[in-house]
Amino acid sequence: AQSVTQLGSHVSVSEGALVLLRCNYSSSVPPYLFWYVQYPNQGLQLLLKYTSAATLVKGINGFEAEFKKSETSFHLTKPSAHMSDAAEYFCAVSEGGSNYKLTFGKGTLLTVNP
């Protein structure tokens, strides 16, 4: 069975500082991995996805994530935080196949301080 663990339910950074949100996954087959962002009172929108083409994936708004199979990790980073990055971030895993199922982590709330 697939699962996702996000370390840290709340991360606080200063504007301009590095953002690092951690995600570890469990999957019985090579996974597909996703990061989504949720702004208040809105649905989730895709930041980036890993589909085995390249281990370093670049997404929208300056975010990127690196797939590390040996560590079963897919951490999300951004070199310099902006106030508009304040939101909740979700890591998700899919094992693919014809019956597609997307499993989410519990989310990390990112606060950006001026």
Next chain:
Amino acid sequence: DAGVIQSPRHEVTEMGQEVTLRCKPISGHNSLFWYRQTMMRGLELLIYFNNNVPIDDSGMPEDRFSAKMPNASFSTLKIQPSEPRDSAVYFCASSQTGGNTEAFFGQGTRLTVV
């Protein structure tokens, strides 16, 4: 495309009443998901459909919950009878089949059962 459309956006109902949430997926998508989001439990997958057929309903909390997808462009999630602990935001999402494709989320229905 207008994206995934959910209705209503907000629903307030009394305990014991029947509640029906509606979802129109993106045209051409053949996978549809219902998620529930609460502060305590995060984002939970309730059920997902592939080509209008329910594939996995193991996340449906109990028999009071039911979901249907009569055609490719419409799905409902029904709660009968509703209870205060059902209060949550319910999201519908759709995707094309295949683990490397992202799910697109609706804006959600905020359900309050009093």
